[in-house]
Amino acid sequence: MILIRVGTLIDGTGAKPIENVAILINGDRIEAVGRAADIGVPEGAKVIDAPAATAIPGLVDVHVHLAYSGIVDKSAFRAELAELSYPLVALRAASYARDTLLHGYTSVRDMHAPGGTIIDLRDAINAGYVEGPRVMACGLGLTVTGGHMDQPGWGDHASFRDMTYPCDGPIAFRAGVRAQLKRGADFIKLNPCVSFRKDPDTKPYRFEMNVDEIRAACEEAHEQGVHVGAHTSGGPPLRAAIEAGCDTVEHAHWIDDETLELMVKRGTYLVPTLLVNNTSSATAASDPSMSKGSKRWSELSQEAMWERLTRAKRAGVKVATGSDAGFMLAHGVTNSGEIELLVEGGYSPLEAICAATATGADLMEIDAGRLIMGKLADIVLVSGDPLADITILRKRENLQVFKGGREVLAPSV
Numbered sequence: 422m423i424l425i426r427v428g429t430l431i432d433g434t435g436a437k438p439i440e441n442v443a444i445l446i447n448g449d450r451i452e453a454v455g456r457a458a459d460i461g462v463p464e465g466a467k468v469i470d471a472p473a474a475t476a477i478p479g480l481v482d483v484h485v486h487l488a489y490s491g492i493v494d495k496s497a498f499r500a501e502l503a504e505l506s507y508p509l510v511a512l513r514a515a516s517y518a519r520d521t522l523l524h525g526y527t528s529v530r531d532m533h534a535p536g537g538t539i540i541d542l543r544d545a546i547n548a549g550y551v552e553g554p555r556v557m558a559c560g561l562g563l564t565v566t567g568g569h570m571d572q573p574g575w576g577d578h579a580s581f582r583d584m585t586y587p588c589d590g591p592i593a594f595r596a597g598v599r600a601q602l603k604r605g606a607d608f609i610k611l612n613p614c615v616s617f618r619k620d621p622d623t624k625p626y627r628f629e630m631n632v633d634e635i636r637a638a639c640e641e642a643h644e645q646g647v648h649v650g651a652h653t654s655g656g657p658p659l660r661a662a663i664e665a666g667c668d669t670v671e672h673a674h675w676i677d678d679e680t681l682e683l684m685v686k687r688g689t690y691l692v693p694t695l696l697v698n699n700t701s702s703a704t705a706a707s708d709p710s711m712s713k714g715s716k717r718w719s720e721l722s723q724e725a726m727w728e729r730l731t732r733a734k735r736a737g738v739k740v741a742t743g744s745d746a747g748f749m750l751a752h753g754v755t756n757s758g759e760i761e762l763l764v765e766g767g768y769s770p771l772e773a774i775c776a777a778t779a780t781g782a783d784l785m786e787i788d789a790g791r792l793i794m795g796k797l798a799d800i801v802l803v804s805g806d807p808l809a810d811i812t813i814l815r816k817r818e819n820l821q822v823f824k825g826g827r828e829v830l831a832p833s834v
């Protein structure tokens with residue numbers, strides 16, 4: 422048993438912080454939480470005293486790509502895809518996973534990995550071969566031929582094995598779902614609705630899959646007991662994706678009020694990915710090779726994403742934090758930037774922490790994310806007060822991380 426005594430507790434339920442708290446851990450679970458004076462020191466418990474620290478639940482990032490390095494330059498990104506074998510991608514991902522965990526993230530959802538490599542990383546973490554967060558992996562995202570993830574632009578003689586999983590037609594999407602689940606996927610990633618840069622002022626989004634395809638994939642996934650996470654952009658195609666059964670919508674810059682209401686009714690999660698949008702917009706603005714339509718799309722998406730966040734919050738939509746780390750963003754050091762941006766977008770620091778803990782854990786259906794009796798003991802001790810300064814979560818040296826009741830230690834070299 423471990424007894425952690427801290428100055429302040431933020432339990433992730435949204436309740437106000439309480440002071441002078443003890444958390445008693447038995448095995449991988451929280452056995453008791455309460456005022457230190459009430460809990461005392463059970464016999465044989467190892468005591469960790471951190472009077473200046475704030476305990477928060479382990480952080481959850483519901484949108485990462487551990488198979489990617491975060492490199493921004495497009496040609497360099499492609500070179501990595503071409504040059505690294507899948508085993509090497511998985512081994513590199515193991516170091517990203519450890520770094521992510523040391524930055525306080527005890528759970529992540531991986532949103533597509535060439536070769537399905539993050540399924541193997543998940544298994545290696547669960548087996549104790551390597552150290553990392555709890556990982557939920559989708560294997561390969563399902564995309565239409567030439568779609569968002571079936572990246573066009575390679576010479577037509579170039580071919581890659583298992584880099585994406587193109588499907589066309591409802592039957593192919595059903596088969597795609599089955600193939601990913603056979604490989605060991607925990608959920609399904611679809612790309613039903615994408616950005617459209619031809620005339621963004623008129624229509625900045627478009628369907629990529631048709632409704633029959635979306636419905637078939639969602640039905641198959643739900644029948645087999647897994648959820649569907651969808652890359653989306655907005656407008657009527659986004660609404661159609663939600664109606665057809667997508668459970669979490671990523672990016673989703675443009676959402677009208679009726680669709681927000683529908684999301685509340687259906688329990689659909691919004692993963693606004695503010696950080697990657699900021700990064701890609703900054704890159705677009707300074708990239709002379711980018712088309713006028715792309716630059717305009719970036720400007721419009723920036724305006725829309727903040728305004729949409731305000732209305733989503735007001736409507737009561739469940740919002741979880743997903744950084745898109747791996748895509749233009751480094752793993753570990755950048756993930757908590759998403760929490761900072763929620764605060765910039767009008768969330769209180771307490772609300773933003775709950776989005777990054779309890780809501781994320783609910784989305785991933787893991788029994789963590791709240792520091793209450795019976796939950797998994799995924800806990801971060803933060804030096805200082807994150808409600809006074811949310812940016813202290815950025816630095817790994819401010820964090821002492823416990824996953825399943827075990828302290829995560831940085832490697833000595």
Ligand SMILES: [Zn+2]
Nearest residue numbers: 484532745748
């Ligand atoms: Zn992504």
